Amino acid sequence: FPPSFESSFVTQQVQASTQRHTGIAQEASRRRTFAVISHPDAGKSTLTEALALHARVIGTAGATNGKENRRETVSDWMQMEKDRGISISSTALQFSYRDTVINLLDTPGHSDFSEDTYRVLAAVDCAVMLIDAAKGLETQTMKLFEVCRQRNIPIITVINKWDRPGLDALALMDEVTERTGLIPMPLTWAVGFAGDFRGVWDLKRDEFVRFTRKNAGASLATEEHLSPAEALAQEGDAWTDALDEASLVIESNQPFSIESFHAGTGTPVLFSSAVLNFGVQHILDTLVDLAPAAGPRRDVDGTPRPVDAPFSGFVFKVQAGMNRAHRDHVAFIRVCSGVFERGMVVTHANSGKTFATKYAQQLFGREREVIDEAWPGDVVGLVNASALRMGDSLYVEEPVEFPPIPLFSPEHFRVARSKDAGRFKQFRRGIEQLGHEGIIQVLRSDLRGDQAPVLAAVGPMQFEVVADRMEHDFGAPMRMEPLPYSLARLTTHDAQAALSAIRGTEVLVRSDGEYLALFNDIWALRRVEKNSPEISLSTIGTDA
Ligand code: G4P
Numbered sequence: 001f002p003p004s005f006e007s008s009f010v011t012q013q014v015q016a017s018t019q020r021h022t023g024i025a026q027e028a029s030r031r032r033t034f035a036v037i038s039h040p041d042a043g044k045s046t047l048t049e050a051l052a053l054h055a056r057v058i059g060t061a062g063a064t065n066g067k068e069n070r071r072e073t074v075s076d077w078m079q080m081e082k083d084r085g086i087s088i089s090s091t092a093l094q095f096s097y098r099d100t101v102i103n104l105l106d107t108p109g110h111s112d113f114s115e116d117t118y119r120v121l122a123a124v125d126c127a128v129m130l131i132d133a134a135k136g137l138e139t140q141t142m143k144l145f146e147v148c149r150q151r152n153i154p155i156i157t158v159i160n161k162w163d164r165p166g167l168d169a170l171a172l173m174d175e176v177t178e179r180t181g182l183i184p185m186p187l188t189w190a191v192g193f194a195g196d197f198r199g200v201w202d203l204k205r206d207e208f209v210r211f212t213r214k215n216a217g218a219s220l221a222t223e224e225h226l227s228p229a230e231a232l233a234q235e236g237d238a239w240t241d242a243l244d245e246a247s248l249v250i251e252s253n254q255p256f257s258i259e260s261f262h263a264g265t266g267t268p269v270l271f272s273s274a275v276l277n278f279g280v281q282h283i284l285d286t287l288v289d290l291a292p293a294a295g296p297r298r299d300v301d302g303t304p305r306p307v308d309a310p311f312s313g314f315v316f317k318v319q320a321g322m323n324r325a326h327r328d329h330v331a332f333i334r335v336c337s338g339v340f341e342r343g344m345v346v347t348h349a350n351s352g353k354t355f356a357t358k359y360a361q362q363l364f365g366r367e368r369e370v371i372d373e374a375w376p377g378d379v380v381g382l383v384n385a386s387a388l389r390m391g392d393s394l395y396v397e398e399p400v401e402f403p404p405i406p407l408f409s410p411e412h413f414r415v416a417r418s419k420d421a422g423r424f425k426q427f428r429r430g431i432e433q434l435g436h437e438g439i440i441q442v443l444r445s446d447l448r449g450d451q452a453p454v455l456a457a458v459g460p461m462q463f464e465v466v467a468d469r470m471e472h473d474f475g476a477p478m479r480m481e482p483l484p485y486s487l488a489r490l491t492t493h494d495a496q497a498a499l500s501a502i503r504g505t506e507v508l509v510r511s512d513g514e515y516l517a518l519f520n521d522i523w524a525l526r527r528v529e530k531n532s533p534e535i536s537l538s539t540i541g542t543d544a
Pocket of ligand 1: 038039040041042043044045046047160161162163164272273274275276
């Protein structure tokens with residue numbers, strides 16, 4: 001080529017690449033990826049529906065029918081979830097609101113599935129901590145909060161169910177401060193006590209937003225925006241009380257600071273009634289205006305990968321059996337950098353193998369859509385990519401490995417056996433698959449043999465999911481016998497013989513190759529620690 005052509009070609013290439021980088025950075029900056037953490041019954045499903053309603057994703061909210069008889073919520077999908085009225089599996093719900101793309105990652109509410117929730121938290125940039133106004137901070141909220149704290153995930157606090165009698169707002173703020181160490185930074189403050197929710201003081205705009213319920217909460221509530229003078233004239237003491245209380249919190253702490261929020265030292269506070277759609281708009285606006293956008297993610301060495309680097313992501317969840325008719329297996333990837341394009345050939349960091357991502361989907365409760373591209377912060381479901389395991393990294397061009405997702409310390413142990421000896425092959429395949437999905441941890445030992453693996457769970461309900469999946473997805477009904485252990489520690493191959501000689505102790509090998517010593521109780525563990533200090537015993541990942 002003549003030199004002038006060549007240089008203009010290079011210039012075009014450089015321009016195209018600059019545009020691509022700017023495009024990716026822009027798309028990343030409009031992503032908000034978060035999860036709602038709460039104790040069961042605080043209103044997480046109701047809030048999810050209310051958020052979808054406000055973003056006009058759904059036309060009406062069904063939550064007012066109550067949990068028992070409400071229509072399928074946007075985030076329930078397994079039959080068992082419906083039967084029990086709990087949400088077991090994690091889904092990603094994506095919608096646009098204003099000019100932002102919101103990725104709401106659903107987490108199971110039941111504490112037996114907390115391991116699943118912890119993994120989802122590896123994939124978010126922010127969490128909404130939903131508190132029942134009558135109950136304050138409950139056990140599961142505290143556990144999830146602890147995981148967020150360890151991971152430095154910024155938290156937005158929402159006091160929900162303000163339409164029902166509950167605790168005093170200032171008492172709730174004290175509880176947040178004392179039990180989480182977070183500094184409450186009110187963005188809105190309830191006007192009217194719990195049970196008499198009239199509206200909120202919007203501190204930034206300094207206005208009263210009055211809510212009126214519509215259609216028993218199935219539609220958006222009517223919001224009127226009034227000046228402080230109008231609010232005073234109409235609401236009297238309820239208004240001045242709100243001003244006094246919020247001012248007290250700010251004066252004794254600090255006014256809202258985005259740096260403090262992002263650093264995880266302060267938490268914006270809002271009030272809501274998810275069931276009546278009160279205060280939900282403020283939650284969405286807070287996510288858009290203040291929550292962190294998808295940013296650079298640290299790799300296993302702690303080096304941040306810029307969002308405009310070539311595509312990379314990691315698997316935070318593997319799930320099968322969502323669609324019984326199709327027997328599928330979906331690996332959920334959080335996109336960390338670059339643009340994901342359906343069909344692109346990616347490298348699996350763990351095996352070094354490449355594969356084409358032909359079947360990429362976005363999931364919305366039971367609905368699925370094929371997606372063509374995804375940006376940092378988005379979640380992609382890769383269908384039938386059965387080599388992918390939880391925590392695996394994927395990339396194109398520039399290799400990267402993201403930190404593994406920690407396994408949690410199991411507390412419940414059962415021996416599994418196939419009910420039907422003729423279906424042992426299916427049994428073995430099923431157990432292995434459920435282990436890969438992270439539904440259960442699978443432990444083995446030479447002593448117990450292949451026929452009788454030990455299943456280890458954080459919560460006993462995980463066993464029910466295994467039994468259900470084994471029967472329906474793998475055609476391998478099984479029996480389970482409980483084991484007396486309640487505690488596990490990591491140990492070494494060398495310690496196996498010594499530990500196995502001690503009564504009430506057993507050593508098994510987990511599918512990732514780690515040696516786990518199981519103990520009946522803390523006393524049994526302490527005895528070994530005292531009598532055999534040379535035996536290496538360490539705690540496993542994060543204790544649930
Ligand atoms: P979860 O996902 O966190 O487990 O909670 P979910 O949304 O299912 O809500 C639990 C119950 O609380 C539901 O009532 C729901 O309607 C109610 N609820 C949620 N948000 C609010 C709120 O802001 N105010 C009031 N008053 N109720 C709320 P349910 O299943 O019908 O149970 P019940 O209330 O009949 O016992």
